[in-house]
Amino acid sequence: MSSLISGIKGTTQSLTALRRPWRDFFDISTVDLPSSTSDATTRIAQNLTHFRLNYTLILLLILFLSLIYHPLSLLTFLVILLAWFFLYFARDREEPVVIFGFFIDDRIVIAALFGLTVAGLVLTGVWVNVLVALAVGVGFVILHAGLRSTDDLVMDDLESPYGNVLSGGDDELDSPRGDYSGI
Template identity: 45%
Template sequence: MTSYGTIPTSSGAGVDLEYISRAKERLKAGLGTRRPWRQMVELHSFGLPKSVHEAVERVKANVAFFRMNYVIVVLFILFLSLLWHPISLIVFLVMMAVWLLLYFLRDQPLVVFGRLISDQVVLIVLSLVTLVVLFLTDATINILVSLLVGVVVVLIHAAARKTDDLFVDEETGGLLRSAGATSPSSS
């Protein structure tokens, strides 16, 4: 009995397709916690703060709300600064793969030795490991300048963006209030 002319249905092909579809789902779900870029740059949402206290409150609220977007912005600026340092760029790309697996694409909480690790701890540890590894590649000045530029860009955006149109959801842990519940000083 021959199977000439039939399409083979080996389990290997099904596993590969299943793996690809699961990876696509994880990519969508992982980047789903990122806020829409359009919401981040709406022109009517920008204005100078009236006081230093208001600027600090805006920075706190915007960093909590746009955390994933700000990380992407800083990493992109760091990537651009490393284009002229190929070894550093390779190390950075390897670290980006680690970032994708442990921070951006993770769909379940990270548990190490039976302990739940928060997103903030993962963010801090990955940032420190990335910096240490990159500093070992002799691109120290580029890294420091690009990180400084990234932090300045984030702080300027966070201080200038009004927070009265940001809404509470389960992910932010109740740090922000909806437009109707904000204090009059945050407008």
């Protein structure tokens, strides 16, 4: 039981560390129209990477609000969310999932949780509400990510959606060119 509580505590702390301050997220001075389609896609990729937990929380809030008048569906959603948390997010990736003595692969866990999620939505009859809520949420996320300038974002190479390609490191082994030298 103490390992479960420490696992939940560790996961919560790591997720909290990923969340960016809401004042940075909603900073109105950073809103600017992108100059081109390329600029918009770059902004979307960088903002989705930088604010991923903030965007996830907004999507979950919109989904929660869409289910507020459907208590059975809301309860089902919370149970499925707990299943996702305990079976996928809160567990150590080094340890396999063991159910009835069988080792279960991560892909099977994800497929089973996805199937459980879809079945829960269909059986409670709110799948249309959820699809509309997700469409509204994704629309908001894409709109925010495209309009928010990335000039003030500080991202390291591990966080960048482009990897260390954009870095100007002096170490040749970490270079995107590998260990080749110029002629």
